[in-house]
């Protein structure tokens with residue numbers, strides 16, 4: 001599950017291939033969409049494996065823009081803002097135990113979850129010593145799905161290096 005990005009006319013090894021799984025690719029391309037929409041809009045299906053991409057000229061243009069963003073601190077700022085936004089999202093109710101922290105369906109009963117002893121740290125948080133759910137460790141809530149997607153400066157850096165040497169690219 002992921003995006004394989006192939007250089008059309010690579011000038012070096014770095015420009016041959018770039019890959020991210022879906023959790024890494026979507027936030028990386030979101031960065032491009034948010035900060036360089038005039039280039040992002042040239043890629044028709046950037047969030048799927050349909051072979052969309054950019055030509056040589058636009059790839060190197062995007063590479064230069066990304067390098068400039070890295071140098072100016074724009075990427076670092078974006079990543080920090082993004083992480084802050086994620087940290088402020090409310091937790092979601094766990095769907096396996098419906099928020100109770102104790103999973104009681106047939107599979108859970110079979111593996112002893114309703115009477116399973118809780119780890120000490122969890123027991124202190126939830127105020128009981130047994131009754132478990134493997135979806136939320138017994139807490140009843142879990143991190144929102146958006147936190148599964150991650151973006152680091154190094155992702156932008158590696159993508160820029162690939163773009164500069166790719167001679168254009170296709171997302172497959």
Ligand SMILES: [Zn+2]
Pocket residue numbers: 094095096097098099100101102103133134135136137138139140141
């Ligand atoms: Zn649960």
